[in-house]
Amino acid sequence: MKPVIDVLEQRISRVLSSVTEQPDAAALVKTATDPRFGDYQVNGVMAAAKRLKTNPRQLAEKVIEELDLSDICQTPEIAGPGFINLRLKPEYLAEKLLEINADTTHVGIDKTGGPKRMVVDFSCPNIAKQMHVGHLRSTILGDALCRILQFEGHTVIRQNHIGDWGTQFGMLIAYLKQTSPEIIERPDSVHIADLEQFYRNAKARCDADRDFAALSRQEVVNLHEGNPETLNIWRHIVDESREHYQPVYDTLEVNLNQDNERGESFYADRLAGLVEELKGKGLAVESDGAMCVFPEGFVSKEGQPLPFIVQKSDGAFLYATTDLAALKFRIDELKADHIVYVTDARQKLHFEMLFATARLAGWVPEHVALAHVTFGTVLGEDNRPLKTRSGENIKLRDLLNEAVQRARTVVEEKNPQLDEDRKTDIARAVGIGAVKYADYCNNRTSDYVFSFDKMLAMDGNTAPYMQYAYARVKSIERKAAGKDVDIQSELSGIATLNLTEPAELDLARHLIRYGEVIANAMADYRPNYLTTFLYELAQKFSGFYNACPVLDANAQSRPTRLLLCDLTARTIAHGLGELLGIRVVEQM
Numbered sequence: 001m002k003p004v005i006d007v008l009e010q011r012i013s014r015v016l017s018s019v020t021e022q023p024d025a026a027a028l029v030k031t032a033t034d035p036r037f038g039d040y041q042v043n044g045v046m047a048a049a050k051r052l053k054t055n056p057r058q059l060a061e062k063v064i065e066e067l068d069l070s071d072i073c074q075t076p077e078i079a080g081p082g083f084i085n086l087r088l089k090p091e092y093l094a095e096k097l098l099e100i101n102a103d104t105t106h107v108g109i110d111k112t113g114g115p116k117r118m119v120v121d122f123s124c125p126n127i128a129k130q131m132h133v134g135h136l137r138s139t140i141l142g143d144a145l146c147r148i149l150q151f152e153g154h155t156v157i158r159q160n161h162i163g164d165w166g167t168q169f170g171m172l173i174a175y176l177k178q179t180s181p182e183i184i185e186r187p188d189s190v191h192i193a194d195l196e197q198f199y200r201n202a203k204a205r206c207d208a209d210r211d212f213a214a215l216s217r218q219e220v221v222n223l224h225e226g227n228p229e230t231l232n233i234w235r236h237i238v239d240e241s242r243e244h245y246q247p248v249y250d251t252l253e254v255n256l257n258q259d260n261e262r263g264e265s266f267y268a269d270r271l272a273g274l275v276e277e278l279k280g281k282g283l284a285v286e287s288d289g290a291m292c293v294f295p296e297g298f299v300s301k302e303g304q305p306l307p308f309i310v311q312k313s314d315g316a317f318l319y320a321t322t323d324l325a326a327l328k329f330r331i332d333e334l335k336a337d338h339i340v341y342v343t344d345a346r347q348k349l350h351f352e353m354l355f356a357t358a359r360l361a362g363w364v365p366e367h368v369a370l371a372h373v374t375f376g377t378v379l380g381e382d383n384r385p386l387k388t389r390s391g392e393n394i395k396l397r398d399l400l401n402e403a404v405q406r407a408r409t410v411v412e413e414k415n416p417q418l419d420e421d422r423k424t425d426i427a428r429a430v431g432i433g434a435v436k437y438a439d440y441c442n443n444r445t446s447d448y449v450f451s452f453d454k455m456l457a458m459d460g461n462t463a464p465y466m467q468y469a470y471a472r473v474k475s476i477e478r479k480a481a482g483k484d485v486d487i488q489s490e491l492s493g494i495a496t497l498n499l500t501e502p503a504e505l506d507l508a509r510h511l512i513r514y515g516e517v518i519a520n521a522m523a524d525y526r527p528n529y530l531t532t533f534l535y536e537l538a539q540k541f542s543g544f545y546n547a548c549p550v551l552d553a554n555a556q557s558r559p560t561r562l563l564l565c566d567l568t569a570r571t572i573a574h575g576l577g578e579l580l581g582i583r584v585v586e587q588m
């Protein structure tokens with residue numbers, strides 16, 4: 001079903017255009033959802049009146065006269081200088097709830113009319129380093145966006161642009177050869193237990209030992225020339241790194257695996273040709289020995305044109321060159337018509353210049369959209385970027401383990417009589433869910449403070465609160481059995497509803513807005529719109545459940561109330577579980 005807000009806007013736009021005899025007046029119509037004013041408040045009449053230099057209230061009256069919304073709303077009301085307030089009819093709400101109920105796979109939400117091929121570039125850890133909390137946001141935000149886009153009906157291609165190429169591999173390979181010479185014959189026999197330590201050791205040796213530094217440089221050359229021995233060791237380092245980050249994805253229940261990997265190395269043999277092409281087009285020019293593109297509009301504080309450097313003076317290619325090659329590949333070969341990059345805000349300039357350069361080069365056809373979805377920093381309780389006490393990056397794995405451990409305490413307090421396996425399972429869902437939810441519910445462009453206490457709180461906009469709300473609805477089903485209420489048969493074939501109590505109506509009005517909220521969230525890639533909606537849903541459900549008996553309701557009300565419970569549970573399970581990848585549990 002189409003979101004009601006879209007239906008209302010369409011009809012009102014048509015009337016406003018015809019009443020004012022101005023076709024473009026339709027563009028002025030904006031509708032907001034606000035229970036304080038009725039269900040929806042329409043804006044736009046005032047702006048149209050101003051244009052025509054007429055009285056806005058009178059214009060609003062004319063609009064209302066022409067407007068036929070009788071199948072959806074009660075009589076519209078004019079408020080203030082010319083707002084139109086609309087209140088949905090209970091019959092309409094009932095009809096929509098039944099429509100949602102009948103749609104067992106898609107919670108009543110239409111698939112997009114314009115499906116696209118979407119490439120989403122996210123996570124992208126750098127090989128031979130542990131994933132740290134900085135990678136958390138890209139990984140889970142990217143995963144949620146992919147899930148939602150897929151649900152909307154787009155074809156989603158997940159790309160993990162891992163940092164698996166570059167000069168740092170020279171020292172890592174040289175170091176492995178020195179410390180574990182057996183790697184040359186049998187790479188698989190060498191296991192890298194601690195990536196961070198391994199990287200640090202290699203770096204230390206490189207800084208301290210000139211001969212080693214020379215060997216490292218030689219290994220970079222070997223790598224680029226495709227020396228089989230060097231390549232083998234390189235591949236082994238990549239595989240070992242994957243052993244570290246794949247479990248993190250699995251723990252986070254993020255859909256990423258080796259099939260989604262297309263690392264920087266994949267583009268290595270395309271870079272020279274790409275720079276030649278930029279030179280041929282007169283876009284890449286030499287500046288201080290380096291090859292640079294100067295896209296228009298990018299200047300330094302001093303007003304100097306900013307270079308997008310595609311090749312260093314020593315001939316090496318850079319992050320930027322690889323990103324140009326990747327962008328081209330995604331358009332030409334993956335046939336993307338939309339590419340979304342999820343990285344922290346510090347890369348804003350890089351992506352602006354990347355997009356500008358690719359456009360200058362003529363690599364971005366008209367119909368292709370490019371988006372950089374940025375996010376802020378995860379802070380510690382001291383309001384500085386989250387680090388360990390000794391100032392090191394916190395490893396994601398340690399962080400997630402701690403979350404699960406702490407969640408275990410919460411479960412223990414809440415429900416000590418559950419059996420051990422159950423508790424372990426719930427603690428995992430709650431702990432991981434809490435970390436993810438805390439991230440999603442913050443405005444992605446802001447920094448946020450990472451606090452276990454806050455994210456694991458049972459009240460407030462948190463995962464445990466939402467999971468508990470879900471479990472509470474589900475507990476009604478369990479209680480039903482004890483009261484001899486057969487929910488299945490009461491709900492099967494239900495064809496009419498009896499919505500009368502304010503709390504029932506309030507919950508119903510909220511439930512039918514789910515599709516509208518998803519569309520809003522995706523218009524700017526902001527999952528926090530969705531978490532806010534789910535949180536409000538849980539609160540409205542509470543209000544309803546406190547005001548209206550369900551299992552003990554009379555025969556006239558009970559099926560309606562059972563349906564409200566069921567749709568609430570289905571919506572929470574869908575929003576949390578399917579779209580945000582946060583597991584719900586039946587019991588807590």
Ligand code: ARG
Pocket residue numbers: 121123124125126161162163323326341343
């Ligand atoms: N590996 C990079 C980093 O850790 C992120 C890559 C993002 N994606 C891209 N296509 N540049 O900073």
